[in-house]
Amino acid sequence: MEKTSDLVGKRRQKIAELKESGVNLFPNDVDVSHTVLEVQARTENAQEPLTEASPVFSVAGRMMAINRFGKSSFIRFRDRTGQMQAYLRKDKIGDEAYALFKKTDMGDFVSLKGGMFQTKTGEWTLLVEEFRLICKSTRPLPEKFHGLKDPEKRYRQRYVDLIMNADVREIFIRRSKIVQAIRNFLSDRDFLEVETPMMQPIPGGAEAEPFVTHHNALDMDLFLRIAPELYLKRLVVGGFDRVFEINRNFRNEGVSARHNPEFTMLEFYQAYATYNDLMALTEKMFKHVAETVTGSSAITYQGDTIEMGGEWQRMTLADSLRDLGGVDPAILGDKEKLLEFGASRGVKITKTGRLGKVITKLFDVLVEPQLIQPTFITGYPVEVSPLSRRSDTQPELTERFELFIAGREIANGFSELNDPEDQRGRFMQQVEDRDAGDKEAHFMDEDYVEALEYGMPPTAGEGIGIDRLAMLLTDSASIREVILFPHMKSK
Incomplete structure (x- = not known):
């Protein structure tokens, strides 16, 4: 398994090559018509089966998984409402767009436009007609099956945790x-x-x-x-x-x-x-x-x-x-006896100047x-x-x-x-x-x-x-x- 630093180096090289070829890696004119949840609601409530000629949806999100098969690929992407599958074909989105897609990585943000269809397994999937890379990530996400589990790193890098x-x-x-x-x-x-x-x-x-x-x-x-x-x-x-x-x-x-x-x-x-x-x-x-x-x-x-x-x-x-707490009510007004009782129960009381502080400390522990x-x-x-x-x-x-x-x-x-x-x-x-x-x-x-x-x-x-x-x-x-x-x- 490659070190993170090696992967980052390769991504930076890829970013430099894409920029040199004129690709805008960080556009700001993305058109989103539906969230994942809204698309899923439309498919679940469809009055008749959807085909490749379904209504067109414009969606965007972060790619969480990529499976490439030569001239076609499946990806899973996620927005704030959920995750769904998309299917990209070279003959559908064009040679130039597919060549750009082949240079993407898990964690990149993409904009997709297309209709919905069901795969042979019955999963509703977006058939992509238009593809855009809208944010290229430099750092790889944690390995899929192990994720981010170390609490120290999760708290320090909450964005990755999320x-x-x-x-x-x-x-x-x-x-x-x-x-x-x-x-x-x-x-x-x-x-x-x-x-x-x-x-x-x-x-x-x-x-x-x-x-x-x-x-x-x-x-x-x-x-x-x-x-x-x-x-x-x-x-x-x-x-x-x-x-x-x-x-x-x-x-x-x-x-x-x-x-x-x-x-x-x-x-x-x-x-x-x-x-x-x-x-x-x-x-x-x-x-x-x-x-x-x-x-x-x-x-x-x-x-x-x-x-x-x-x-x-x-x-x-x-x-x-x-x-x-097992405290005898008869000693609740006697600070010294309460301190003795606390010591017998292993209660460390540092603020001993006032009776009320002793009482509340015993309560906190016991x-x-x-x-x-x-x-x-x-x-x-x-x-x-x-x-x-x-x-x-x-x-x-x-x-x-x-x-x-x-x-x-x-x-x-x-x-x-x-x-x-x-x-x-x-x-x-x-x-x-x-x-x-x-x-x-x-x-x-x-x-x-x-x-x-x-x-x-x-x-x-x-x-x-x-x-x-x-x-x-x-x-x-x-x-x-x-x-x-x-x-x-x-x-």
Whole structure:
């Protein structure tokens, strides 16, 4: 088998010869009347058998296979809608065109015009009357039977991955349908889609380490946003009672099967609603999206059948630690005893300064992996929920939930804190945590507190990880499978 470099060299020589002979290898006047799917629909729905005198179709695509037999050849070509076979005869397209065709390679783009007929095996095939080479490829595609399988190369050369692997193309088609289904769902409920700043003078809305950049003209540092939350809630203050945004967040964290430093989030906010309203809305949304893109509310993920329909399980954080994590409820208020318990279970807890951090870390390790069916966890401590409204009955807790499916967090929502003095105090506590070394703690945002002082109505908001939802609905084990160009180390 020839080395890729040798094949590239031969193709470059062929390209040079074709250019010298006056062949335009990259024309821009291609006329396409039908896609492959449209041609196939016409043949399948034909009222009478099609012959060589069939209606003429103009199609174009990339050649994926070539079988030459002297004065005739079969090719398979593909466009965005599918793949089909074409038959070229020297006496049909002419000597000059057939001579050019003989110099083509798999991976080249061609324009074809002709009618449809059925071969002896019954396969509908385009009988080519006109042939044009419309883009000459320099590099050969991976070998047909082995394709492109190495994950490292697939992620780095996603364009080749998409050419060779139909299942990968289907993942990203489905991802697009997921986003569209969400947009339709929210728009139908009178939510307004908006865009908020990607570069922010103060990062907020989540506990995460931000990326920092510098704006030369303004001579100031800016942060790539970790969340759009505080800007979306400013819009609620301004009178937009229902808003949502689907866009990128950036967090300076590790790369793993569940994390990419650049990722897509849906965040939406609804005035005059509570976190209970959003849990009910989320159940309906996920059912709608699952049925829209898969045809069923029941999906299969990594061997588990997960039911997106119906009313989902709800548990408090304390109950889940007791029932699933094996934690004695009597020690939930004792940080030192919880640290001892965690050590006995092999849980590494690095942020030991605050009780809430210890509790949530124990949950992450001991409980989260067990939550396969959709489960809302509620009752989060105030100290780990700096933007959430306090519970009226248990002021040490907040009206917050996190949604877990297939052993991972998918969404986070809560009744919003709209008391400006309480919010200022929460920010001050975050500033203390940051000064103590917690790089993920919130900054003080005086402008946001001032916005709250103008008055924000009772509101609930939620963030949903689009990448993780796409993983679920495409049965993908790694987040890199659902991000077109995941971040990777330099070669």
